Amino acid sequence: MADSMLKLNNITMQFGGVIAVDDFSIVVKQNEIVAIIGPNGAGKTTAFNCVTGIYPPTSGQVFFENRLIVSNYPNKKMKALYAGGNKNFPKEKVCLTPDKITRLGMARTFQNIRLFKSQTVFENVLIATHLHQKCNLFSAVFRLNHQQEQAARKHAMDMLEVVGLLEVKDELATSLPYGQQRRLEIARALATKPKMLLLDEPAAGMNPQETAELAQFIRQIKERFRLTVLLIEHHMDLVMSISDRIYVLDFGRLIAHGTPEQVQDDPKVIAAYLGEDEE
Amino acid sequence: MYDFISANLPYLLAGISVGGQYAMIAIGYTMVYGILRLINFAHGDVFTAAAYAMVYMNATMPLYLSLPLTILFTVILGYSVERIAYKPLRSAPRMSIMISSIGASYLLQNLMWYITSGLARQYPTIPWISKTVTIFTATTKMVTLVTPVLTLVLVLLLVQLINHTKIGMAMRAVSKDFETSRLMGIKINKVISVTFMIGSFLAAIGSMLYFTNYTAVVPTAGAMPGLKAFVAAVFGGIGSIPGAVIGAFIIGIVENIIKAVGLTTFSDAFTFALLIFILIFKPTGLFGEVIHEKV
C-alpha cells in the first residue's frame, strides 16, 4: 500500500433515502491513469465530490498518500436510513475542506465547467497560484511580495502555454469556445501544482479528433508533471486508450474492475450500458 | 394568581392581536419568496399605503365604499409594484432584483412622505371593531378578538385555495420548480400576479386591523411591522404559509411579554435576535425544506 496515491474504502453516499454511491472502494497507485466509468447517474461525480471534500460521505474513508483526509460514519439520524452495503465502519469523523485537500496536492476539474465568469483567461489561472504565495495580508497590500507575485504570474503563463491558450490570455474566460474552456479548467488545476489530478468528464462535448488530442495531452502532462490521474469519462475511446485500469459503476455500485481489455469484455459492463455510450 | 392574570392579560391579548396582524403581512412575504425567491422589501410599504388610502378615502366617502376601495387600491398597488419593479428583472441575477425591491420600498416611502407632507394622520375608527370590550379584567378593543379569528379564517381559505384550485396548484408548481412549470405551459405571469394580489389583499386587511390599535399613520409606520412579519416568515420556514402564521403569533406574543417584563427597548431587538437564532441553527425555518445544490 506504500505506493498508493489515493485509496477509497467503502464509500457510501446517501441523499436522504436515495443511495447515490454504495460501498465503493478503489485504489489508485502513483503515476497511474485510472478511469471511473458508468451510465449517467451512476454516482461518479458524487464519488468525486466526496473525495475532494465538497460533502462528507454517509460512511467510508478516503486516504490520500496514506493520510486520512475524509472519514465518516452514519450518525443517529442517518443510522436509521442507512441502507448501504457495508456494515462495519471505523468510528471516525474527518472531513477536510476542499481547499485543504487541494493544498495537499489533489486538484480537480468540474463536470459543468466552473470558470470564474467575470475574469480573463489569465486571471482564472492566476487565482489558482494564490495558495502557493506565502505572504500575509499586509505584505500583499503594500506590495512587499513583489517577487512572489512575479513568480506566480510566470507560473500562470507557463500553465497557459502548456495547454496552448497563451494567445487568448486576455480574453474573457466565458468567451472561449467550449473545448478551450475545458482546457482552461485543466490549466487552472495544474497551476495549483498538484500531485494528483481529478478530471470530471474532460472530453464532454468534444468530437473524436479533439478527444484524441486530449488523450495525447493527458499523457503528456502526466509525464511532464509526474502526475497521477483519476478521471470520469463517457468517451470510451479516450478511456480505453489512456487508462491503466478502469472501475465501472452502475447505480452506485462497483460492478467491474480491471484493465481496459478485461472491462471491455465483461458481460456485466455491456449489460449496464446496453451498448456503447457515445456522447 | 388573579393579580398575575389581570396584570399580564392585556399584554397577552395585545400579543395575540398584533401577532395576527403580523401574520397577514407575513403571508405576503412568504408566498412571494416561495415563488420568486425574492424578499419583497416593498411589502411593508404597501401595508402602510393601505392605511393612508383608508385615511383619505374615509375622509370623503362613507365606510361601505372606503373599505372595499381601500382593499382594491392596495391590491392594485401590489400588482403594480410587481409589474414595474420585478417583472423586468426576472432573468437578472438575484442581487439585482433584491436591490430593485429595496429601491421600490425607498420610492414608496418617499412618495408617501411627499403626498402627506410627513404629518402623522389619524386612522379612522372603523365601527364595531373599535368598540371597547372587557375580557376578564382587561379592557381592550374588539379588534383584539376579531384579529386571531379573522386570521385563522383567511388562512384556512387560503390553504383551501392553494390545495384545491387550479391556480393554487399552479402556484405550488411554480414554487417547486420555476423553469419546468413554465415549460409545462403554466402562465407564470398570471401566477405571480395572483400571488402578489393575494398578499396585498391580506396586507390591506392586516393594516385595517393594525391601525385600529395603533392609530398614528406615518410613512415609516409599516417598516417595523413589515420587518417583523418578514422575520416571522423566515422563522416559520420561508415558503410555508402555516409556518409564517405560527411565527407571527410567536413574535407578537413574546414581544409583548418582553414589554410586560419591562424591557421595552428590547422588544424590537428580540425579533432580530430570534432571526439570528433561527438562521444559525435552522436556516430553513421550522417548516422549511432544504435545497441541495448540484455540484
Next chain:
Amino acid sequence: MKVFKIILSLLLAIIACLLIFFSINALDLSALLKEIVPLETMQQDAGLEKAVKRINDCLADGNQNRALRSLNRLLDDYPDKVHLDVQTKLDLFFYRNNKVMLTLGVYVLFFSAALAVSAFLKQQKHQTAVLVAILVASLYAGIYIVEDLVGVNSMLMTVLKKGAIYALLAVSMNLLNGFTGLFSLGQAGFMLVGAYTYAIFTIENTSRAQVYQYYQGGLVQFTLPTLVAILLAGLAAAFFAFLIGLPVLRLKSDYLAIATLGFAEIIRAVLQYDGLGRITNGSNLLRKFTTFNTALFPFAVSGICIALIALLIHSTYGRSFKAIRDDEVAAEAMGINLFVYKQLAFVISSFFAGIGGALLAMYQTTVQAAAFTSAMTYEILLIVVIGGMGSISGSILASFLFIASSEWWLRFLDNVTYIGTFKVPFFRSGFRMVVFSVIIMVVVLFYRKGIMGDKEFSLKSLMEPRKGGKRRG
C-alpha cells in the same frame, strides 16, 4: 519629448517661484498700506488718517479679516486719494488671495517637479504613478483653493465633504458586496459602532458632565487624539464584524442579507439601552466631540482609506475575493479557504465602515443611534449599484453624484415655484426625494450595471478603441 518636458518643467518652476515669492512678499499689510496711502496724502485728510489707523489697529489685534474689510472700504471711500500703480495693485491682489496664490505656487512647483521626473522615466508603470501623484495633488490643491474662494460652509463644500465620506462608505461596501459577492446589509450597524466609538473618546473632558447629564458624567473620562480615535473606531467596528461573521458568513446570500440587517438593528437597540448609558448616553445624542472644518480632512482620510482598499483589491488577496464572488465552489477547489477569506473581507469592509462612521459623526457634529437605520444602508447600497458593483471609481463617482443631487441640484424641486402666475405643479417639499427615487429605479431597472459596470476608470480606455471579448449572459 524629453527635452520638451524638461523645458516646460523649468518654465513652470519659474512661474511657481514667482507666485510663491509674491505671496510671501505680500504678507505685510501695514507696509503695503504705506505704499497705497503715502504719508502726505494721509496727513491732509483726517478721515483718511482715521481709516488707516483703524486698519493698523486691526492688524495689531491680529484680526486679518477685519483689516481687509476696512481696507476695502477705504479704497471705496477715497478712490482718488489712494496711490495705485501696477506694483501696488499686484501686491494688493496677492494679499487678498494670499492662501490661494501660495497654494497655487506650491502646486505648480510640484507639478513641474513631477514633469521633470517623468521625463526620465522609462516604464509605463512609473509614468502612471507620476500621473496619479499629479492628479492627487491637483485634487487636494483644487479643494483647498475652491474652499478658500467659496467658503467652508457653502453648498459646494458641504457636498464635497459629505460626498467624500459617502465615497469611503460606498467603496467599503463595494469591497464586500461587489468584489466578494457577500450581500450584507449591516453597514449602518458598523458605521454606528465607529461613530459612537469615535465620539465617546473625543468628547472634551470639560463637557462630559454636560453631555452625560443623566449618567453622572459617563464612564470614559479621558480624551484620545483625533487620529487615534478614528483608528479605534475602525478597530471597534472590525471587532464586531469578526464576532458577527462567525455565525453569519456561512449563510446563503438572501439569508446573509437579512441576518446582517438583523444584527445592525440589534446593535442600534443595544446602543440606546439605558443600562449602558454610562458609556453610550442611552437614547440621548452625543455631542461636543472633535470635529473638522475644512473639506481637506475627510478627503485626506477617505483618500488614504480608498487607496488602501484599491491596493488590496489589485493584490492576490483581492483576486481571491473576486474568485469567491464568481464561483465559491471553484474558488475553494483552487485552495482558497472560504470561511477565512469571507471573514477577511467582512472584517476589512467593516473596519472602513467604522472609519466612515467616525467621519460622519465629525461631519454631523452630533451622533444619535436612532438615526443609523437600515435606510442609511440602503442609500449606500443604491450608491454602489448606481456606480457599478465591482468598480471603485464608480462608487466614488456615484457617491458625489448622489450627494450632489439629493442635497443640492434637486433642491429646487422642493420649492414652490411660479412661472409668472402659473404655479408649477408638484413642486413642494418632498418632491425632490420622489424624483430622486424614480431616477434610482430607472438606473436599477435599465442600467443594471451602473455607470462603470465592473470596470475602473482609466485614461487608457478613453483613448483606445473598444477591444473584443464581449460579455455573454
